[in-house]
Amino acid sequence: MRGIILLIDSMLAMLLTSLILSHFFSIQTIPENYEDIYYSTISRDLLRVLEVSGKLDEILNLSLTDKLLDAKSSFKTYMQSILPSDLNLILSIDVYNYIDGNFYKILGEIFTYPGTFPVSEEVYVVEDIKVIGGEKFAKISLKLWRGTQNLTIVKISTFLDAGMQYPSIHFSRGDDLYYFITLVDRFGNPVRAKIYLMIIDPKNEIREHMEVEVIGAYFGEFNFGEDAPSGSWKIVVMSEDGTIFAAKQIMFE
Amino acid sequence: MGVRAQFFVFDTIISIFVVILVTTTLFHIVQIMMNREMEVIERSENINEVILVLKNLMEDPDNGIVDESNLINSTKLQFFLNNCNNTSFLITLGLSRPFYFRISDENWAPLYECNQIPEKFKSLVTFSRFASLNRRFVIVSLTVYTK
Numbered sequence: 001m002r003g004i005i006l007l008i009d010s011m012l013a014m015l016l017t018s019l020i021l022s023h024f025f026s027i028q029t030i031p032e033n034y035e036d037i038y039y040s041t042i043s044r045d046l047l048r049v050l051e052v053s054g055k056l057d058e059i060l061n062l063s064l065t066d067k068l069l070d071a072k073s074s075f076k077t078y079m080q081s082i083l084p085s086d087l088n089l090i091l092s093i094d095v096y097n098y099i100d101g102n103f104y105k106i107l108g109e110i111f112t113y114p115g116t117f118p119v120s121e122e123v124y125v126v127e128d129i130k131v132i133g134g135e136k137f138a139k140i141s142l143k144l145w146r147g148t149q150n151l152t153i154v155k156i157s158t159f160l161d162a163g164m165q166y167p168s169i170h171f172s173r174g175d176d177l178y179y180f181i182t183l184v185d186r187f188g189n190p191v192r193a194k195i196y197l198m199i200i201d202p203k204n205e206i207r208e209h210m211e212v213e214v215i216g217a218y219f220g221e222f223n224f225g226e227d228a229p230s231g232s233w234k235i236v237v238m239s240e241d242g243t244i245f246a247a248k249q250i251m252f253e
Numbered sequence: 254m255g256v257r258a259q260f261f262v263f264d265t266i267i268s269i270f271v272v273i274l275v276t277t278t279l280f281h282i283v284q285i286m287m288n289r290e291m292e293v294i295e296r297s298e299n300i301n302e303v304i305l306v307l308k309n310l311m312e313d314p315d316n317g318i319v320d321e322s323n324l325i326n327s328t329k330l331q332f333f334l335n336n337c338n339n340t341s342f343l344i345t346l347g348l349s350r351p352f353y354f355r356i357s358d359e360n361w362a363p364l365y366e367c368n369q370i371p372e373k374f375k376s377l378v379t380f381s382r383f384a385s386l387n388r389r390f391v392i393v394s395l396t397v398y399t400k
Contacts, residue, residue, distance in 0.1 A: 034304040045323055049390060157360045
């Protein structure tokens with residue numbers, strides 16, 4: 001009897017071991033990802049948006065008139081406002097002039113955002129030729145690559161109205177504060193997270209404290225109250241473990 | 254009852270207990286493995302679908318909402334918003350899963366939306382593209398998930 005029981009036990013143990021091993025060595029039929037297509041298309045999107053918004057013309061004109069620092073600063077400010085934080089890019093501009101049957105390079109500049117060169121092998125490149133006028137043309141090349149960090153990007157936007165038409169950081173007595181908090185990952189995916197939201201007055205007293213389960217975005221409103229002190233107020237968003245995700249300062253008068 | 258008989262009963266009970274324990278563990282391990290595998294496959298399929306549908310939604314010659322300069326065509330956008338729950342229209346874009354569509358400004362504040370993300374979902378993925386709407390920078394995002 002004992003022998004039979006031991007035999008059954010050992011058979012089950014063998015079955016378990018073989019199942020675990022087959023899991024590790026199995027050929028997984030996961031479909032191929034199209035992330036390469038995605039990054040190629042967004043690098044093209046960015047170049048087109050730069051062209052359509054007139055930002056590329058502005059950068060070109062500043063560079064050609066020896067205002068290179070202004071051009072670099074303008075590029076960085078624009079990219080900071082539109083580009084998700086984990087994306088990096090380099091914009092190369094080479095301007096040529098056609099004189100007497102020959103091409104002469106009259107400008108060769110590189111604009112980096114946030115300011116590094118690619119360490120990744122997956123760099124997505126898109127190029128375009130832009131005629132500037134006369135005999136000049138520019139060769140534009142945009143290289144885009146991903147950072148490796150797994151980030152949760154938190155943004156706090158404040159408004160004077162519930163329709164979020166009037167963004168502001170200045171509030172007067174009688175105004176209500178409307179805030180919109182977004183949590184996205186590097187792809188712009190809404191991140192699901194429990195956040196702690198605090199509104200702190202200039203005397204460092206917590207006027208509002210709440211715990212919210214957020215899926216990508218949270219909209220809220222806050223009434224300053226009649227006794228609200230004037231000065232600099234803070235909206236602080238913290239993670240569950242107390243790490244500060246983001247903070248925004250607003251002025252109340 | 255003799256000592257040998259007592260040992261035999263004790264052995265039998267322990268063995269049955271071990272068999273039940275091993276079977277339960279086995280069942281749970283297989284279930285966890287299957288779920289994990291399914292999640293990976295589902296997520297991967299959702300990634301592929303959302304990237305391709307977003308490409309169609311933006312660039313398709315008939316239904317794409319942007320032109321060659323990535324400027325959003327208001328008429329085509331309105332047509333999409335009006336038909337964003339029309340199953341046969343969505344199939345032409347290659348969209349077969351539940352989705353949430355949003356156009357937001359640079360602060361990710363929504364300007365146009367279609368559908369909502371429910372409280373409960375699985376394998377949610379979102380990809381975003383950049384475009385211009387009335388010379389203003391906008392982000393076009395598409396989220397798909399599994400119910």
